Amino acid sequence: MTTDHNHLTTSWGAPVGDNQHSMTAGSRGPTLIQDVHLLEKLAHFNRERVPERVVHAKGAGAHGYFEVTHDLSSYTKLNFLSEIGKRTPMFxxxxxxxxxLGSADTVRDPRGFAVKFYTEEGNYDLVGNNTPVFFIRDAIKFPDFIHxxxxxPQTHLKNPDAVWDFWSLSPESLHQVTILMSDRGIPATLRHMHGFGSHTFKWVNAEGQAVWVKYHFKTEQGIKNLDVNLAAKLAGDNPxxxxxxxxxxxxxxxxxxxxLYVQIMPLADADTYRYDPFDVTKVWSQKDYPLIEVGRMVLDRNPENYFAEVEQATFSPGSFVPGVEASPDKMLQGRLFAYADAHRYRVGTNHNTLPINRPHTEVNHYQRDGQMTSTSNGGKSVYYEPNSYGGPKESAEAKPAAFAVSGLANSVAYDHDDHYTQAGDLYRLLSDEERIRLVNNIVGAMKPVDNDEIKLRQIGHFYKADPEYGQRVAAGLGLTIE
Known part of the structure; x- marks a missing residue:
């Protein structure tokens, strides 16, 4: 028996005698079903892929740390932000x-920007994008948008008619569409782009006082974007x-x-601000709510195994820790369920026990069993609550802060429907060269649309944001605004 620790084994640890030849009945005979090593290899190979993510399927990841540079304890009791100089591991x-999963990196698309902080009070996931806004503001529209x-379903080809039909019938998308079609629609690298929490969240301090907050990650490498022609070349040469x-x-x-910077808004301002602060298609003016520095995120270690760490990493906007809570943002509210549920389907109900997702703190709960249970499964400890046997109990200080709600239970839209001012402001901030590239990108994306009614409807939105914006797109498409 070999004592070499590098010897090949089966998954149950038995040494493998031959990994190059199947066991057969003679040199030309049929393969024997008793070759359990062969059967294991083939069966495992058939199951090597978990379902890819419905969205954000193609990704890259890295480990690092977050270091606090400024004291914001007056705003939040988040433990990992509790003192200047404190470092927290993150992924x-x-x-x-x-x-x-196999698509090209350099396409025109928003980029997911999902951060997992391994805090002393559990994992905190901040699941955002490289844009401060999104296309829609109610989660009920998300499946349709992604479709x-x-x-x-027939051609199995990308369908620009569907894309622009949806956007033209959803004017709240205009702000994000303008960002997507601008130079920032194709980052030069993942290192040369900002990241945003996008949604509004609530911070609560040790005294129970709360504020609304937005997150901004500003790249220290500077913003760099790709020329559309170079991006297309790279998509073919090096996807x-x-x-x-x-x-x-x-x-x-x-x-x-x-x-990392944050914007802080007093709770009362939400009722009087000129935009609904929970509408993820809008930004807060930095003149009204200036950026406040929090700390610095550094990526300093690559994954050892892509599947184990990047593909099986699971993030949920609902993974909160004491000091941060949800806001009434309708899009965020839907994501609180949808993301964790996607992981339960894709990776399994015990996805949080995988090394990449496992909290760096003790975990005590009454959840048991389920597919791929790899822990002690609670051992012989009490498995229900309330109980008389000293099982884990709630922490009163971890209860979310109360806030008032009112109104009738009904399917209602946001009260504010100004979808044009911020998109127009963004357009007017661009240099003329940037506007030309923006319009060219839009024209190039809309030309394949067969339905002129869709084109004209979308041009109308551009025109409402800024007349020049609409006129330039119309001219590029050879259409006239009446």
């Missing part, structure tokens, strides 16, 4: 949104360009970093 996953970004760039930069010791 980040960047991703495209619409494409499949338009996927493939036609994993962003993935490779991030891995190689970290491997060479060129550790990317971002500074």
């Amino acid at each position: 980040i996953r960047f991703s495209t949104v619409a494409g499949e 338009t970004q996927k493939r036609h 994993d360009y962003h993935t490779a760039d991030l891995f190689n930069a970290i491997e060479q010791g060129d550790f990317p970093a971002w500074k």
Whole structure:
């Protein structure tokens, strides 16, 4: 029996005698079913892939740390922000949104920006994008929106008619569409883009006082974007360009970093601000609510195994820890359920016990069993509550802060429907060269649309944001605004 610790074994630990030849009845005979090593290899191979994410399927990730640089304890009791200089390990996953697992990195698409902080009070996930806004503001529209970004059920091809039909019938998308079609629609690398929590969240301090908060990660590498022609070339020549760039930069010791800032809004301002602060299609003016520095995120370690760490990493906007809570943002409210439920389907009900998702703190709960239970499953401890046997109990200080709600239970829209001012302001902030590229990108994306009614409807939205914006797009498409 070999004592070599590098010997090949089966999954149950038995040594393998031959990994190059199947066991057969003679040199030309049929393969024997008793070759259990062969059967195991083939059966496992058939099951190597978990379902890919419905959105954000293609991604890259890295480990790092977050270091506090400014004291914000007057706003939040978040433990990992409790003192200047405190470092918290974290993991980040960047991703495209619409494409499949094997799609190209350099497409025009928002980028996911999902951060997992392994805090002393559990994992805190901040699951955002590289844009401060989103296309829609109510989760009930999300499945329909994503359907338009996927493939036609008959042709199995991307369908620009569906994309622009949905956007033209959903004017709240205009702000995000303008960002997507601008230079920032194709980042040069994952290191050269900002990240945002996008949603409004609530911070609560040790005294129970609360504020509304938005997160901004500002890249220290500077903003860089790709020319559309170079991006298209890279999509064919090196579809994993962003993935490779991030891995190689970290491997060479060129550790990317971002500074985290927040905007703070007093609770009462939500009732009087000129935009609904919970509408994720809008931003808060930084003149009204200036950026406040919190700390610095540094990525300094690559994954050892892509599948175990990047593919099986699970993030949920509902993974809160004491000091941060949800807001009434309708889109966020839907994500609180949808993300964790997707992971339970895709990876399994025990996804949080996997090493990449496992909290760096003791876990005590009454959840038991389920597929792929790899822990002690609670051992012989009490498995229900309330109980008389000293089982884990609630922490009163961890209860979310109360806030008043009112109104009739009904399916209602947001009270504010100004979808044009912020998109127009963004357009007017661009230089003329940037506007030309924006319009060219839009025209190029809309030309394949067969239905002129869809084109004219969307042009009308551009025109309402800024007349020049609409006129330039119309001219590029050879259409006239009446």
